[in-house]
Amino acid sequence: MFRTLRFDAVLIQAVIAGALSFAHLHDLAAAAGQDGWKAWAYPVSVDLLMVAAWRRMRTDASNRDAWLWFTIALVASLGANVATAGLLDMNNVPAWLRILVAGWPALAFLGGTLLAHAPAPSSRPEPEPVEEPDSEPLTDLTVERAPEPAPELPPADPAPEEAPPEPTPSAPAVPVPPALLDHARKIADAHPAQTGAPIDAATLRARLGVPPALADSIALQLA
Template structure:
């Protein structure tokens, strides 16, 4: 059984675009003084760095690793390819290439070699290498059989004791008269604020006097 061969439109488009980009990069490299086989090597170097950076970027995104380095080298390779294609659109005189472009073309091999080396040595699985040492698997059986801790009952609050402030006998007698007069007039015991206002003393001293008047000492 023979299988018919039908051209893939996406593949054909990729081949055409790659060939055009390859030719533009070759023309720029040749115009910048890179003659012979060197002019043909530049398009291969740029396109390989672009593909390698994109592949490393996809791997790191799948594994949850840092993608900043891969994005950086992908942008560098894309800028080199896109810049060469735009430069051949009549915006640059290939017979009189400026010095800055000659410097960029001459320095590209070192830059591409650095980028390719860093991409190759980037770990693909940064999380799986450290997981067995730093995060051991818990003992499921022990955790499941262990009873839940019962919180300890909170102790009953202890009533605060009145401050141990000495009260002069004359002041205590005067306070007792005020309390008795208030009880006679109103029919209810004198409250703390009224007693303190009548005596004109500090709150701590009023507490001590009220404590002795109620007979709680």
């Protein structure tokens, strides 16, 4: 199975331009006194320096040395194209051009060495993504604890009993029914036998369930 040949217009144009530039550099080197194989080595040196500088610019666009040497090789190529276009007498080349052509090998060697040994740009590693912890609670790992018993507090001191207010002799006495008075007297007589202390007005009022004024009157009559 044969492959079909496809002609690329850009590639054909590049080959033609490279051949013309190569020929112009050869003619200029030959006119400057570089005969034989040396005249053919000059265009190779210029083109290789331009390619090396272009490769360095692609990997490190901020490298100023690569831009410098690319500009030098481009000026050398354009200068040869312009010089051989009839503006320069190829049979009588000026001395300064002979000096430039003679010094080009050392200049190209220096540029190629610097480009070859230039440090490569440091590529910083991308930070690894940090895994976020799951927000869901781990119910399987939780252990329920029994509620701790509350600490026992010391018993509070009983509130001191307030002494019942003594009835004032000037207060008007409330009339007490005789039956209620007899019942109160029985309670008052039985209270010392049970507690060992005489009954007071507050206890008597609680036992009889009467208002405070009536209880005070009963206590006065039982005194």
